[in-house]
Amino acid sequence: xKSVQTKRLLKAFVFFxxxxxxxxxxxxxxxxxxxxxxxxxxxxxNIGNNILMGHINEVVSKxxxxxEAINAFTANPNDSTLIKAxxxxxxxxESWAFVSPFNxxxxxxxxILVNIDTWPISxxxxxxxxxxxxxxxxxxxxxxxxxxxxxxxxxxxxxxxVLSKYTExxxxxxxxxxxxxxxxxxxxxxxxxxxxxxxxxxxxxTSKGNDVSSSVSQLVNAVALTMDQIKNVKVGNPIGLGVKxxxxxxxxxxxxxxxxxxxxxxxxxxxxAMKDAFNGGSAQxxxxxLDYVKxxxxxxxxxxxxxxxxxxxxxxxxxxxxxxxxxxxxxTNDVREVFDSLKTLIVYFKVDVANNLGVTITFxxxxxx
Amino acid sequence: MKKATNxxxxxxxxxxxxxxxxxxxxxxxxxxLFSQLRFLWKGWVEELYLKPTFFFKYYGFEWVQPLPGKWMxxxxxxxxxxxxxxxxxxxxxLAIIIFFILFSYTELLDLTNYLNHYYLITLLSFIMIFxxxxxxxxxxxxxxxxxxxxxxxxxxxxxxxxxxxxxxxGISKIKYDWLIxxxxxxxxxxxxxxxxxxxDWLAMPITAYLFSWGGMLxxxxxxxxxxxxxTRPFEYTLIVIFHLxxxxxxxxxxxPVVMIGVALIFFSPQFHRHVLEKFFFWLTGENGSIQVSYxxxxxxxxxxxGLYFLWQTLMPLRYxxxxxxxxxxEQGFRYSWNVMLMEKDGYVEFYIEDKTTGxxxxxxxKKYLTPLQEKMMSTQPDMILQYAHFLAQKYRSKLHxxxxxxxxxxxxxxxxxxxxxxxxxxxxxxxxxxxxxKKWILPEGSLQ
Numbered sequence: 001x002k003s004v005q006t007k008r009l010l011k012a013f014v015f016f017x018x019x020x021x022x023x024x025x026x027x028x029x030x031x032x033x034x035x036x037x038x039x040x041x042x043x044x045x046n047i048g049n050n051i052l053m054g055h056i057n058e059v060v061s062k063x064x065x066x067x068e069a070i071n072a073f074t075a076n077p078n079d080s081t082l083i084k085a086x087x088x089x090x091x092x093x094e095s096w097a098f099v100s101p102f103n104x105x106x107x108x109x110x111x112i113l114v115n116i117d118t119w120p121i122s123x124x125x126x127x128x129x130x131x132x133x134x135x136x137x138x139x140x141x142x143x144x145x146x147x148x149x150x151x152x153x154x155x156x157x158x159x160x161x162v163l164s165k166y167t168e169x170x171x172x173x174x175x176x177x178x179x180x181x182x183x184x185x186x187x188x189x190x191x192x193x194x195x196x197x198x199x200x201x202x203x204x205x206t207s208k209g210n211d212v213s214s215s216v217s218q219l220v221n222a223v224a225l226t227m228d229q230i231k232n233v234k235v236g237n238p239i240g241l242g243v244k245x246x247x248x249x250x251x252x253x254x255x256x257x258x259x260x261x262x263x264x265x266x267x268x269x270x271x272x273a274m275k276d277a278f279n280g281g282s283a284q285x286x287x288x289x290l291d292y293v294k295x296x297x298x299x300x301x302x303x304x305x306x307x308x309x310x311x312x313x314x315x316x317x318x319x320x321x322x323x324x325x326x327x328x329x330x331x332t333n334d335v336r337e338v339f340d341s342l343k344t345l346i347v348y349f350k351v352d353v354a355n356n357l358g359v360t361i362t363f364x365x366x367x368x369x
Numbered sequence: 370m371k372k373a374t375n376x377x378x379x380x381x382x383x384x385x386x387x388x389x390x391x392x393x394x395x396x397x398x399x400x401x402l403f404s405q406l407r408f409l410w411k412g413w414v415e416e417l418y419l420k421p422t423f424f425f426k427y428y429g430f431e432w433v434q435p436l437p438g439k440w441m442x443x444x445x446x447x448x449x450x451x452x453x454x455x456x457x458x459x460x461x462x463l464a465i466i467i468f469f470i471l472f473s474y475t476e477l478l479d480l481t482n483y484l485n486h487y488y489l490i491t492l493l494s495f496i497m498i499f500x501x502x503x504x505x506x507x508x509x510x511x512x513x514x515x516x517x518x519x520x521x522x523x524x525x526x527x528x529x530x531x532x533x534x535x536x537x538x539g540i541s542k543i544k545y546d547w548l549i550x551x552x553x554x555x556x557x558x559x560x561x562x563x564x565x566x567x568x569d570w571l572a573m574p575i576t577a578y579l580f581s582w583g584g585m586l587x588x589x590x591x592x593x594x595x596x597x598x599x600t601r602p603f604e605y606t607l608i609v610i611f612h613l614x615x616x617x618x619x620x621x622x623x624x625p626v627v628m629i630g631v632a633l634i635f636f637s638p639q640f641h642r643h644v645l646e647k648f649f650f651w652l653t654g655e656n657g658s659i660q661v662s663y664x665x666x667x668x669x670x671x672x673x674x675g676l677y678f679l680w681q682t683l684m685p686l687r688y689x690x691x692x693x694x695x696x697x698x699e700q701g702f703r704y705s706w707n708v709m710l711m712e713k714d715g716y717v718e719f720y721i722e723d724k725t726t727g728x729x730x731x732x733x734x735k736k737y738l739t740p741l742q743e744k745m746m747s748t749q750p751d752m753i754l755q756y757a758h759f760l761a762q763k764y765r766s767k768l769h770x771x772x773x774x775x776x777x778x779x780x781x782x783x784x785x786x787x788x789x790x791x792x793x794x795x796x797x798x799x800x801x802x803x804x805x806x807k808k809w810i811l812p813e814g815s816l817q
Contacts, residue, residue: 008602210560355781
């Protein structure tokens, strides 16, 4: 017995199916001015190819140069080769600062950020690795990477102290370990470049939309997370406003680079890199996307407000006089202003941008509403 | 007048085929079985109940505690077993009671995980405790005289419950943001450019308006069009299309599937019998001699369900008693079928003040909360208050002095500029959770 209802239900399905088909077939060519000049593919193409890829290619060459300079130093440790290695290290750190804010895709999946940029490092573990003749490829993340390189190339008592460690009789192990750390860094960053060239760039450019796997969501989340890190760890911890270190006391030992004066420069480069991705340089960026969805902030364009806030953060960082380790106690109020300006920027991203783009600020999926 | 009431009374007592109830029992059991297995498979027991160290309590249910460690899996295993018994209709009453208690228990553990459709499941399983869902197509029914009939009201209460969800979901859409601004659909559809073929059309503002008004009318009329035999097939097709569109565009998990399923309760007992005979013929046993005699005391049930539905009708409207926009303050927001109603994002940090020295310590939610808990708390004042009390307790025992807790919170609702959310001068440690209006929620539109 087939009920009348079942037949009706079938008819209704066919009716609606035809209606939808009819609707779809009348949709004209969509490349018209009705939707404005913004196109997500153009934006992702610009951010992916010109900004992210540009920085990755740049940093690969800097890492290779540093690797060479360090090899030259260990082959012939003297004042001049050490200074060259140190300067190559500084260049390397500053170029990496333009790549590290974007920890999504292969950088996150393959723990490349972790392997390159974990801190604090463990001096004890490093010394143990040296005596055990370990290779950087086989040690933990707190025993290699940029901060380990800093530990091996610098000394708070000056270059004579560094040189003595590489010229004494039993320095072969230390030289070998230093070389392996530099080489491992080069390998890590080349790995990242290869992943982007072998498909990730393509998937970044084509993952449109705003769901959790889209490039827009990945970028907004990565940038928001980096800003959190800068605010809570790079600025918060040294002035006692961190997640765990919240005693309101200065902690000069908690700054990012304790032996070289790179902390402030790196922070500024991080912010600049995120700003570049945000406004897309001279081409389409997130600001155009926000303008396209008519995102406003107290009557102004949200894109302008955010651009200004990026600049304000940089201005506030510029107001801090190096060394940063002194500033955290001598200029607490100025450092606090960097902290506050970053909080405002984070609120703009996690609240205003997320709201206007319908992007979810979290990495886990849920079961509905 | 009296005649009319009598007529309704008679109609409610009129015998109808028990197949509709059996159909719903099996359908509900299968949907829940799928849902709970999916929950386990996704690793959500670990993610939502083992990882967190702090749990947000439901008002009045602060005493509900999680089980230690891996024991937390036990409720799910027991629910799965009880659902199998519900489906085959063996020891049905006991099985549904166990499911209701365990499901409610797992829901009450953490306010973070509140979802309207989980609440609906709690309500439906509660109602099902009192209904003869096992009168046919069940192992329990083998001794009963077939074809079994049940009084019409047993079917009506299920339809009413499902109908109320649609109806109030429609009522909740009659809001300025939804109808006049077409928000949040403008936001959600605005970035749908990527959808093949129709993406650009979805992103047009006019589409957001069509979807907003269409959605409101669809929800409001759904129960009535489902009740009418002539419009039912068309309405149900619409329901399937509507929920599939939301599933496709908005990634909202299992909710659309549940609604597509439970809306089938509006079909006729004949339709249900037809489906059951085709797929669940193996659940029919011999024809026994006992009649279904469970429902003689209908007056008690009428009074009980009368009160139940009065409560169900008043709950979604209680927001009227509170000041301000319900989407902003979320006072009276839960248990009200406010489904997919807003885009709201927030950010919150806390400061704990040592009242003796005046020193303020910053506290980040991430220290003790999972990302999901932090996200959920950032937009919901009662959760912010609970967490503030938790922090106050921590610092009191650490400093051995009185402390004040302040929230530095911002939210953005439906594309409007972010604004301070909680009065930064209010010491939350001194505020109590209760049903009164929370004066420390800053009004929408205030710029401090």
